Amino acid sequence: MNTLSRLLQDNKSWSKKMMENEPDFFSKLLNVQHPEFLWIGCSDSRVPPDVITQTRPGEIFIHRNIANMVVHTDLNMLSVLQYAVEVLKVKHIIVCGHYGCGGVKAAMTNNSMGLINKWLRNIKDVYRYHQDEIEILKENDLKLNRLIELNVVEQVMNLAKTSIIQKSWIHEKGPHLHGWVYDLHDGIIRPQVHMPSAFIKTEFFI
Numbered sequence: 001m002n003t004l005s006r007l008l009q010d011n012k013s014w015s016k017k018m019m020e021n022e023p024d025f026f027s028k029l030l031n032v033q034h035p036e037f038l039w040i041g042c043s044d045s046r047v048p049p050d051v052i053t054q055t056r057p058g059e060i061f062i063h064r065n066i067a068n069m070v071v072h073t074d075l076n077m078l079s080v081l082q083y084a085v086e087v088l089k090v091k092h093i094i095v096c097g098h099y100g101c102g103g104v105k106a107a108m109t110n111n112s113m114g115l116i117n118k119w120l121r122n123i124k125d126v127y128r129y130h131q132d133e134i135e136i137l138k139e140n141d142l143k144l145n146r147l148i149e150l151n152v153v154e155q156v157m158n159l160a161k162t163s164i165i166q167k168s169w170i171h172e173k174g175p176h177l178h179g180w181v182y183d184l185h186d187g188i189i190r191p192q193v194h195m196p197s198a199f200i201k202t203e204f205f206i
């Protein structure tokens with residue numbers, strides 16, 4: 001059997017198993033979702049949010065892109081954010097990066113990768129803001145890991161400055177923002193930053 005048909009076959013087995021174990025599993029989720037979390041993560045196939053956090057369907061609202069970026073002109077991300085905050089009223093937003101991120105690694109080189117250069121440009125800016133702290137490190141792996149951690153912190157800052165979060169912090173006293181990094185070596189998530197409600201007040205909303 002080829003791998004594509006395996007996906008459909010495994011899906012059927014999963015559906016059957018869920019129906020047997022929890023007969024109301026699908027009907028409970030049919031018309032409503034109440035996720036407490038919005039996850040903004042990397043598209044990397046080795047970092048599946050629900051698997052590494054052991055969460056079930058209905059528990060996390062998810063947006064993924066290369067290197068878990070929060071870019072203020074990204075209508076896709078902003079639409080997900082607005083829906084998660086204003087309609088679903090999530091309590092926590094997690095930006096989760098991961099060590100060994102290929103997107104961040106590519107941004108540390110000067111190799112041209114076509115269209116993706118424009119996306120990586122945003123990570124290069126993070127590097128520039130923290131250049132002194134990164135370049136003091138001796139090994140390339142340490143530099144990459146530090147940039148991955150700093151990138152997560154910067155993306156949480158970018159979230160905090162959006163009009164969606166600023167308005168919600170004023171009117172709803174939430175959500176909390178978190179920056180995490182997942183370690184591919186041991187599967188452990190290492191928290192980097194926690195920003196509670198109204199941590200940053202911006203003078204103008206982006």
Ligand code: CO
Pocket residue numbers: 042043044066067068098100101102103104
């Ligand atoms: Co990645």
